[in-house]
Amino acid sequence: MRHMRTHISRAVAATALLALTAACTSGGSDRPGERSGDRSSEPAAGYQGLPDELGRQSPEWVECPAPSASQDPLATAPPEGLDDGTGWECADLTVPLDYDEPEGETIELALLRAVSPASDEERLGSLVFNFGGPGGSGVATLPQTGESFDALRQGGWDLVSFDPRGVGESEGVVCLSDAERDAATQELGSPPDTAEERRIAERQEEEFVDACVANSGDLLPHVSTANAARDLDLMRHVLGDERLNYFGISYGTQLGATYANLFPDRVGRTVLDAVVDPSDDPVQQGLLDAQGFQRALDHYLEDCVQQPDCPAGETPAEGSRWISQFLAELEEEPLPTRQDPAGRELTAVLAYTGIASTLYSEESWQYLTQGLAEARDEGTGDLLLLLNDIYSGRDPVSGAYSTQEPSFTAIRCADRPGGMSEEEALAHEAEFVEASEVFGPYMVWSLAGCAEDWPVTEAADPPDYDATGAAEPLLLLATTGDPATPIEGAERMREAMGGGEVAPLLRWDGEGHGAYLSEDPCVLDAVNSWLLDGEIPADDTNCPA
Incomplete structure (x- = not known):
């Protein structure tokens, strides 16, 4: 089982879950983005090292259609405009497939924006967002969270996002078919503990790799985070900004730190929220993940046991043991579902993912309570399956998947190919179980790394996050109760980037994955003061103060 991948905003989670549950149950520069001319039509100047058709391109912005299934299979209509009537515009950006061969093959990246109402004199530039993954579609996500960022747009920023290479409409990685993916999750619904289950796992892995190579083989060597950062710099140039002004969340923080390492003199006002751990030690990183999710589960259980309808016992420790036992029972006998159109059962792995997904936001805790109660009292797994x-990124009605999961694998294996063998990974099982009795037995499998026959065997751009010499400091945000990117990882990233002067850290005492979308007034004031006024908080600022 892969560890948690994609940032889901609080607003998106609450809206989607409410609707689907109902269906189921019945200090910087004053002007950071200077450019001349009209913001929408002036062609960019040449870009060093690339042919003119790339360096001088001018995106053709048009009204956005509905996101494709590869971006968001739940979307059925074009994105709704913002409250002041501003609509979302979409365009394509042409980039080299291989930056070492700029005259060679190209690919198209999907872009989206909402234009600031500010005059040309008051406009700050483009603020580019990446919401995480790797594998998440920015074109699908930004409109769902746009109102949360509208103070920044009103203050002078055009809000811009994109599907990174290998994601969604930007040549999204395609491997197995939707039906094949469903079949695989039903055939092997638990960690492969027996010899027979391991034979099934080996066969499924071979089938997955063969499908990835057959459907996306030419793309796989080129979807690294470093190449996505190079795309960001071409995007910055084409949008007309002297520096990249950037808001990255979750994996988006890794992308932003990589950009700062590659292009330090082009770093503009930057916020990195829910910062990933920069460690290249998979055991340390995996244990941090397990501890983070267990910590978040404990916080949920501390709240749950105070409620009269908590299904998980009377104390947090009792609740954690109950959930662990529940997953163990699912390994032996999955739960039936009553309303899944595909007739799937709730396996242990599907339940594990459904449980973990609710820890990304305190507002989602209620759905975990409902899902566990349904499993305990009714013996069915509909809600936990829906959460999964x-x-x-699966439409629970049609069964269509986004490219999120294969994109995650492809990007991860382009950045850090190889990894431990299964035997080497399982040697750490006791450590993972000690870190989390619920999540450890599943997360230890993430150590096994990329398949032996994955076509990328050597990283062209090993990760490096040193941002010493960046033109502007990069503000890091960390949440004390974050399950997926625990605060300890943010502290290590600060040091990897060059310390508090380069990357000052703001800690928010809260729950969930990411601080800004919590709409905590202290966090909003600190971040907006930086992005709008160039006033960055001091290192080791705490919210609330």
Whole structure:
């Protein structure tokens, strides 16, 4: 089982879950983005090292259609405009497939924006967002969270996002078919503990790799985070900004830190929220993940046991043991579902993902309570299966998947190919179980790394996050109760980037994955003061103060 991948905003989670549950149950520069001319039509100047058709391109912005299934299978209509009537515009950006061969093959990246109402004199530039993954579609996500960022747009920023290479409409990685993916999750619904289950796992892995190579083989060597950062710099140039002004969340923080390492003199006002751990030690990183999710589960259980309808016992420790036992029972006998159109059962792995998904937001805790109560009292797994589907980018009605999961694998294996063998990974099982009795037995499998026959065997751009010499400091945000990117990882990233002067850290005492979308007044004031006025908080600022 892969560890948590995609940032899901609080607003998106609440809206989608409410609707689907109902269906189921019945200090910087004053002007950071200077450019001349009209913001929508002036061609860019040449870009060093690339042919003119790339360096001088001018995106053709048009009204956005509905996101494709590869971006968001739940979407059925074009994105709704913002409250002041501003609509979302979409365009394509042409980039080299291989930056070492700029005259060679190209690919198209999907872009989206909402234009600031500010005059040309008051406009700050483009603020580019990446919401995480790797594998998440920015074109699908930004409109769902746009109102949360509208103060920044009103203050002078055009809000811009994109599907990174290998994601969604930007040549999204395609491997197995939707039906094949469903069949695989039903055939092997638990960690492969027996010899027979391991034979099934080996066969499924071979089938997955063969499908990835057959459907996306030419793309796989080129979807690294470093190449996505190079795309960001071409995007910055084409949008007309002297520096990249950027808001990255979750994996988006890794992308932003990589950009700062590659292009330090082009770093503009930057916020990195829910910062990933920069460690290249998979055991340390995996244990941090397990501890983070267990910590978030404990916080949920501390709240749950105070409620009269908590299904998980009377104390947090009792609740954690109950959930662990529940997953163990599912390994032996999955739960039936009553309303899944595909007739799937709730396996242990699907339930594990559904449980973990609710820890990304305190507002989602209520759905975990409902899902566990349904399993305990009714012996069915509809809601936990639905939670898994939403998290995994699967339409629970049609069965269509986004490219999120294969994109995650491809990007991860382009950045850090190889990894431990199964035997080497399982040697750490006791450590993972000690870190989390609920999540450890599943997360230890993430150590096994990329398949032996994955076509990328050597990273062209090993990760490096040193941002010493960046033109502007990069503000890091960390949440004390974050399950997926625990605060300890943010502290290590600060040091990897060059310390508090380069990357000052703001800690928010809260729950969930990411601080800004919590709409905590202290966080909003600190971040907006930086992005709008160039006033960055001091290192080790705490919210609330």
